[in-house]
Structure formats: C-alpha cells, structure tokens
Amino acid sequence: MSGMGPIYPKEKPDHPYVQFSTGGYLFGNYNSLFCAGCGYGIIGHIFTRVFEDEKIEPKLFPLIIGIGCYTQLVTLVHHTSQKFFALHGRAPAVATGMKMANPKLKPIIFSGDGDCFGIGGNHFIHMCRRNLDCVIFIFNNSIYGMTGGQAAPTTLYGAESTTTPYKMFENRIDGVNLALAAGATYIARTTVAHPRTLMKYFRKALKHKGTSVIEVITPCVTYFGRKNLDRLGVEYLDIIGEKMDNTGRMLDWIKRNSVRINQAKFMTDEELFNNYIIGEFRYEPDKPEYSEEYAKIQKIAMEEK
Numbered sequence: 001m002s003g004m005g006p007i008y009p010k011e012k013p014d015h016p017y018v019q020f021s022t023g024g025y026l027f028g029n030y031n032s033l034f035c036a037g038c039g040y041g042i043i044g045h046i047f048t049r050v051f052e053d054e055k056i057e058p059k060l061f062p063l064i065i066g067i068g069c070y071t072q073l074v075t076l077v078h079h080t081s082q083k084f085f086a087l088h089g090r091a092p093a094v095a096t097g098m099k100m101a102n103p104k105l106k107p108i109i110f111s112g113d114g115d116c117f118g119i120g121g122n123h124f125i126h127m128c129r130r131n132l133d134c135v136i137f138i139f140n141n142s143i144y145g146m147t148g149g150q151a152a153p154t155t156l157y158g159a160e161s162t163t164t165p166y167k168m169f170e171n172r173i174d175g176v177n178l179a180l181a182a183g184a185t186y187i188a189r190t191t192v193a194h195p196r197t198l199m200k201y202f203r204k205a206l207k208h209k210g211t212s213v214i215e216v217i218t219p220c221v222t223y224f225g226r227k228n229l230d231r232l233g234v235e236y237l238d239i240i241g242e243k244m245d246n247t248g249r250m251l252d253w254i255k256r257n258s259v260r261i262n263q264a265k266f267m268t269d270e271e272l273f274n275n276y277i278i279g280e281f282r283y284e285p286d287k288p289e290y291s292e293e294y295a296k297i298q299k300i301a302m303e304e305k
C-alpha cells in the first residue's frame, strides 16, 4: 500500500457516487491510499453505487472492516453511518455481536484473503455454520498486501512472494469450498474484471436472509503482480510471460485465469489447477437463520420462567 502521498489543495472526488470520503473530510481534500492499479478502488465504487441505486437505509447496514490494505476502503465508501474496524480476522465475531444485540441490523463485512482464511479462519467457519444474517466480502488478491507481500493461504502454487522467494509450494485454500462445507447459504465468487456480476451478487446478498459469502478476485499489482509472470497457472496457453506489473496485465490475467462454473464441470482437476472458478455456488434462502432461531429459544426460556 502506498503512503499518505501528496494532498493536493482543493482536490475533490469527481464522481457523483463518492460525494466525500472520511480522509477527504478530515483533511479537506480527497486522496486514496491504494497503489496505482490496485483493484480496491473498483470495489469501493461498486459498493457505493449499489447502495445508492437500491436506496436502502444505510443505518441498518453497519460496515465491519478487518485489517489489510482494503481497510482504507473506509475512506471511499460513504453509505453507512456505522463503520467499525475489527481486530485482524475478528470481523465475523464483531458482526455476530452486533446482529445479536440488534437483530434489525444486517452487518456487512469487508475481509481479505489473509484476514479471513488465515488468522480469522475459525471465526469465518463458525459464522457460516450458524448462518448469521450478514454479507461477507472476501477480497482475494492472493497475498498479504499490507504487511509487505507475504504468502497467504490463497497464494497460487508456484507464485513468488516475499516469504516464498523460490516458489509457493503449499496447497491453497479454496474459500468457496470452505464456505460450502461450513454451511453458508449464499455463496458466489467473481472478480473486479466482472463489475456488473459483482453488483448483481451484492444486490442478491442484500436481500438474502442468512450468511452471504462473496469472494472477489482483485489485483495486487505491487506485491503479487510485480513478482509474478502473466503465465502463472495458465502455462498451457503459452503466453509470453511478462511481469504483471500494471493493472491492464493483471486484469487480463484474472480474466484468463477465471473459469465459469458451468464450464468447469467439463474440465479435469489438472486443467483447473491454479484457476479461479467463478459463479454462484449455492443459494438456499429457506434455511433457518441464527438470530431468529436464537429469539425462539429465548422465548421458550422466558415462558418457562
């Protein structure tokens, strides 16, 4: 992530959906802390736009943010009156507390692949298992961006990172499979190169009662792209093999490395190796939701008293 960077006098966001930012508000200017070419700006834009389009009451959707580069999205999204920074990996626990204290709320969680599948893996599993009514976005850039590009549980086989200078040799976590096994009731994966699909999934998740998991594949140009070649994982396409050190190349690679779920059904494990399968994996709107089930038990207990 870049440093604070210059603050230009009188700089204002020029897009109508981003009327002000917390950073801009504090400093009287507008600036972004993301590296040039980072995918998080696209996500902030889409998120804010869906909120504006749907015209839903922001107070009912508190935003709980884990720790990583994406935490700085707080300066880009203005939709909500309540924004809460959780400890690294603990956003699901905070969201659970908020939902139980006020079941009218529907928490929205921002988490990274490191935050959610590394240190916060256990919290994520149990939130999915309970089917707590919330939306969790997992921003998968295949790396720990904020702390200097260490390998994450999602780093692709063969990739270079600061802690795997030769190559990543561990098996990677598939967040969608984890969510399926744990019991979340709406599960989808897409990429920042498919913005309209991301909007569609988010709209659906906002209306779904239960745990919605949306994994978003997004480029980290600085720590992932700069160290890796664009043929990573797609050798069979015989691509030149240039460093993915700009957004164009990274988005192009993300698109080529993504396989739609319907297409994936006809492919072997070998063909799918290191690819991202994208699409909707589960939608079960009628499963019991945690805070509602809890309220029923509470009622029984009170009546017995």
Ligand SMILES: Cc1ncc(C[n+]2csc(CCOP(=O)(O)OP(=O)(O)O)c2C)c(N)n1
Pocket: 067, 068, 069, 070, 071, 087, 088, 111, 112, 113, 114, 115, 116, 119, 139, 141, 143, 144, 145, 146, 147, 152
């Ligand atoms: C308890 C705790 N352990 C470790 C850290 C250091 N730390 C901060 S962000 C981070 C990794 C974030 O990676 P990810 O969630 O993938 O987000 P990204 O920075 O890539 O957007 C780590 C290890 C911390 N803040 N708190």
Ligand code: SF4
Pocket: 001, 002, 033, 034, 035, 037, 038, 039, 040, 069, 141, 145, 146, 219, 220, 221, 222, 223
């Ligand atoms: S995720 Fe990567 S590209 Fe984005 S701000 Fe962090 S280090 Fe920079």
